[in-house]
Amino acid sequence: MPLFPRWTNTVSRLSGVILLALPAVAIAGLMIVVRSTWGTKQDREVVQPIEFDHRHHVGDEGIDCRYCHYTVEKSPYPGMPSTTICMSCHAQVWNKSPLLSLVREYYFKDRPIPWNSVHNLPDYVYFNHAIHVNKGVGCVTCHGRVDQMALVNQAAPLSMGWCVDCHRNPEPQLRPVEFITSMTWKPDPSVDRQRLGAQLAQQYNVHTRISCDTCHR
Amino acid sequence: MTTPRFPLPVLGTSVRPEPTAVELPDEASLAPGREPGSEHGYGRTYWRSVEEQLHGEAALPHRDQEFPPGAFDAPKGFARRDFLQLMGASVALAGLTACTEKPVEKILAYTRAPDGMVPGNPLHYATALMNDGMAAGILATSWEGRPVKVEGNPTHPVSRGTTGPHAQAELATLYDPFRARVLKERGAGRSWRGFREAMRQRSAAWEKDGGAGLRFLLAPSSSLLTASLRDAITQRFPKARFHAWSATPRDSVYEGTTLAFGKALEPHHVLEKADVVLSLDADFLEARADTVDQNLGFANRRDPRHPQGMNRLYVVEPRFSITGGMADHRLRLRSADIEGFTLALAAELGKTVPALAGYRSPAAIGGERAKFISAVAKDLAGRRGTSLVIAGERQTAVTHAVAHAINAGLGNLGATVTFTEPAVLDTATGRAGWEPLVEELRAGKVDTLVITAWNPVFTAPGDVDLQGLLKKVPNAIYLGLHDDETSRAVNWFLPAAHPFESWGDARSREGTLSIVQPLIQPLFGGISEAELLGAFLTDETKPYDRLKALHAERAKSDFDSEWETWLASGVVPGTASSAVTPALQADKVRAAVAQLRPPPGGLALELVHDYKILDGRYALNSWLQELPDPITKITWDNVAQVGPGLAKEMGIEHGDLLLLTLSGRSVQVPAWVQPGHSDEAVTVSIGYGRKQQTLGVKDADEPVVVGHDVYPLRSAAQPWFATGLEVKKVGRSYPLSHTQVHNSTEGRPIALMQSIEEFEKHPEAPELRPPVKLAGGKELEGSTLASVQLGVDYSKQQYKWAMAVDMSRCTGCSACVVACQAENNIPVVGKYQVGRGREMQWIRMDRYYSGTAESPEMVNQPMFCQHCETAPCEYVCPVNATVHSDEGLNDMVYNRCIGTRYCSNNCPYKVRHFNYLHWTQDKSQVEKMLMNPDVTVRARGVMEKCTYCVQRIERTRIAARIENRAIGDGELRTACQQVCPTNALTFGSLHDPKSKVSERHADPRRFDVLHELNTRPRTVYLTKIKNPNPELG
């Protein structure tokens, strides 16, 4: 009577295969996960304290981004609108709407609205809105079609690789600054995108850097 | 320590009215859930977080949580980095991002955005800081109402855009979480209103007797607001008296002028005009707030290319001071003998200068000293009108008077030394100032004593038992930043508002008036001196209104608009006091001299104010405590400095505890064998020896005694030096933490020093430079980050950042070290860790001695990352965490660093610093407010080093690029360069041939440290040039 039954041969061979396959699969899996929209948090739904709908304000009303995000051209931060800005309109329109009751409460109690931030860069990354907006990188390029978002979510992976790709070859992303906030601007199909980009880069004196200290300080 | 609560920072422009008297919470009302302070007159109050607002303190995170401190703090306003910087860095750097979901960050918008402020861009406010009553103008950088950096005010005549170490470290005091928070009566919490009520009741009695028992002991001040309040009080209570007290009095200066010119005057030394300078125990180069301007004048004349040529500095002093380190010739002398020396010099000069005929030194002087005197006399006499004799503040009135006489005789009055009326309110701030008060206290005549001077119980001389005397005062009131010896000896203690938290005004040494404006709402609800004095008046006007009313008549046209400009520029134009040209009362001086007797011989005790903590008022400032003393390089301690001769004779070694006994009183102090120190004296600095808890010290959660208290040895009669000292070895040794253990260059050509003749004959420096271009004419470059940044041609980039250090100018004052610490969020590690070689300051002020131990020469070499073009650190890093930027910066990427420390091992300059422990952990909310949001806060296990202030480069670059222009030379300055009182540091782009840094790189004195390693540093040094007198050579 043999020490091991026959089927153990299969088991031993199988275990050999698994032994080799397991690490490979695990590593590959990790690679995939960090690139997935779950890994980049793109699919994360961030609920806001107030049902603010960009579709309505940007899409229907066509309010320029800079009306509310007013420091985007001069500061690293885009500028979250102060409640005064909400009230500047909503003192007149919808000033009885229950949807806005919380806004009014915050305003009259003089307390800030606790928005939840959607685009979260690590604190060792120093992204500067002003320089990008001034050099022809449109809002839509990174933030996506906000005018079609009921609830704003993270449109781009915001991974370092994603940043660096554009910094290596910014031309295709550049647009005339007069359309900087436009959600719908498309380059005239007759002109070559790369050439247009090159021309704009020239005009705006775009000089992307990829040294570490560009973002890490 | 629980999370401190504080109202939020001042926001918006500076014209906001004074806060209504802050309702100081009683202990009870400090309970969680209390509504935060309402309108403090500073516009709206913004709070840290909704949680706090809705659920009160309880909702705020506490330190006993598993995540790094602040992990769940909601940020305030837009400044999400401000409060999250630390936590963000620690979470991310500690790698927790790998295993925890980062909490969703809150973005709290303003309800009403303050005008004039763009969130994310700092604002700068001009204000002033006082040192012993004399102001220096400063600019404070403020992030969303949070001052995080202090710079000198360029428009201010004294600071001229620079500061000393103290102004830089002031913020560490402002944000000190151990500051007093509660107004107390005999230990029980009371409210400000309660205090005022109590005073109101007493005032009835004072009004009857005219305030006969009402006494004030104030800090030295030049504030006109204080002056007006004092007048108002004396009008109400004619018999009330004001006294001023400082443990570092300048009385002898004023007594000296009184003796020489008949009235108290403020001397100003125009060092830029002086060819020959003699310092009589005067450490005039120590960069104190009130004298920082002298450094630049002096330094400009250390440049061999200066049109008037180099100056020559003689120093006579007992200890080895910063000024002594810059001297071309130095004579070791007990302070007590300097009177005699000065007279002997006058006598010597008298031979050639008729005005000085007839002076005679009480004791005969021979040998080396006589030689020195004759040489100096010759030199001085040869430079009439362009020479200068400076007497030190520790010297006697007579020394000062004779020094004035010599200056007068040499025709220097009005040329190299000018005089104005003193800016300070009291010229007697020492013994003369408070002797009468002490008498009254002894007699028990004082019913109410209001103390705003810093901690007099601690700083009182050993023969005045102020603590005991205060017991006799039924109503003693003390206003102080901290709970200290004095606060425990009085029955009313009021937490003081920091100068950055209150309105006021101050005058600089030469009279220029600055308005002191608050940069932030009182963090702990402190009270300003003006508010306190106001409590003794009937009208309840706020200091802010008093101030405006007081200065209203200064306005030439529209007051409000001028007021605005005064605040914006930081100075009130045309307020500098006009120079007076006094006449010397030669006979009076001679009369005073005639009574002089030679001092007794033997060992002398030399007390000096500490370079870092002065009389102790900065003892709780961790930045200054950790700053290595410029001479001894000791941190967190004071020492008894003994000369090499005495040390040999008594067998004293570093750290031996000595028992110093003077007239029956004795203290124990660890010894320090100081080269160049007098063998007839022992020097100890005052201000140490208090049990204290200090911000940010890893190994000191419990209060510890820092240093040794020598005030007991001090006597009211002889505050600075006394003979008859007995020294005994205790037989025990005391651990000292110092940052430099080896003091010689071992003959290595790393810190060059040449005499001017040698230099003109044959400058050594050019031999110590690398070839400009390598074979093939290719410019060398560091390893670029191949995976992200493909090969860059460095010569093609827009800028080529570089630095140059003029060692001729550098005095070693170490202001740059503190400035760097403030700008770059550099942690404090504490005495124990410094002792283990883990200090973190990015600038190491290397100090080397040459020559004999008796009369050494000192050279200072600020050493920080050299940004080598072929950096040895870069090719050994396994993960590309330190790489070259396209503009030649040696970037250190904290978030990529895994901490192998190979880069530091391979750095020939050893300028990299490693976070051996989590220095930035467990920071309280207040400490976090100190952080510069533009710089990552490093966590445990990462390497860090000088970055050429890359955050400033990038901000300036972006600003310039938005305007489509290039960065101009001088537009961009590093923190160390900006603060340097002597312009020893230059930073700029080498691609601009006209830039200052290019000039210095082309200077014949320029050399590269360790050039033979071909590291091709971007930071270069200029040889230190000395100008010795051939006669003494």
Add this chain to the structure above:
Amino acid sequence: MAAEHAAAADAADSLDTAPLMLGKQDNTTLTGNLLAHVWARPDKGWLLSFLIALSGSGALALAITVTLVEGIGAWGNNIPVGWAFDITNFVWWIGIGHAGTLISAILFLFQQRWRTAINRFSEAMTIFAVMCAGLFPLLHTGRPWFAYFMFPYPSTLQMWPQFKSPLIWDVFAVSTYFTVSLLFWYLGLIPDLASLRDASKSTLQRKVYGIFALGWRGSGRHWHNYKVGYLLLAGLSTPLVVSVHTIVSFDFAVSLIPGWHTTIFPPYFVAGAVFSGFAMVMSWMVPARHFLGLKHVITMRHLENMNKIILATGMLVSYGYLMEHFIAWYSGNQFEWFVFFNRATGPYRGVYYLMLFCNVLTPQIFWFKRARTSIPIMFIASILVNVGMWCERFVIIVTSLHRDFLPASWDMYYPTWVDITLFLGTIGFFSTLFLLFLKFIPAVAVSEVKELNEELQHRPAPITVVTGA
């Protein structure tokens, strides 16, 4: 002893100073007495030493925990001394690992018969030593949890390791070395595991050994593949013997620190490694052959040969020292010269002189046959050499760092209790594994010894290496 010398007299080969095997052995006796110690119930001595070793491992675990919780600050390292005990231990352990591969691979290829009895022993030692060594490169980083940055993988950061850094070379060198040594050792084990399986008393033992024997039946085909594999691995690991410590030496040679930046380092490190490796084998073999009753297969001949190698490598190391100092003087480079001056006169001179005594003087005693064949002498000598080699690494690392270019940056290094516990802990860990090895696995390659026995009996028989052709 006397018995061994007597035996030496009637040696089979008159040229052999001492026989490779004592007495007349045949396969049965060999199988019996070589596997005996596996079947024997653990005696008090073994238990006691195992307990001590185990507590050592416990201390190691503690020290590691403290290091991870507190940070490197728990050690004595500082600036300028960024590396100290950590890397010293790393290099020391890696060095010790060298005897194994050298004996099993190089001596095998050179057909040194005497290696057969001791290769199993020293290969095991290699593996355990490399395990200890491997701890330190990971532990010494400030943020070990990011150590994966050192591996080249396509990251979303688009970042790669910095292949110019010797530390990256280390990662590959050491891991390769470990893998190959492990395979080599295990391959050699298979036939013996099989014989253990067959000799097992209980079914459980049989099953366990059976699983590890991977179904070895000793068929001709098995033996054939076995020989081929063995030869291939021998060929593979031969370059590794040289490469690993060469690359470890690059960690220093590549830098520009005086005392590190030396072209002689690679050969000098390899020699040192073999030196310490053999010493360590010796320190364990002397007691082991006594307690496990292996004197008849591990004879004085083996020990003497090893002592000769210790002497030879010792001389190489001494030559290395000599050249270092000569070049330092000859170069006329004041920084370089100062370092060596400082080693001899500076605050760490004690360690320096201990190193010279242990590594230069001690091996000289093996010029004398009496010393080469004296058990106590060789035991003490081997211990001394181990101490000396540790001191050598300490001297190289710490004295070079603590006083380099700018005197203002000079400072001292003092170890903390964590440093010391880590070091002693690894020794405990090593001993634990080794004692377990001695308990459960034949300490001598039985099958190979049998083979050798055949050869010795029917001589002259050339040793034939089946190449599979």
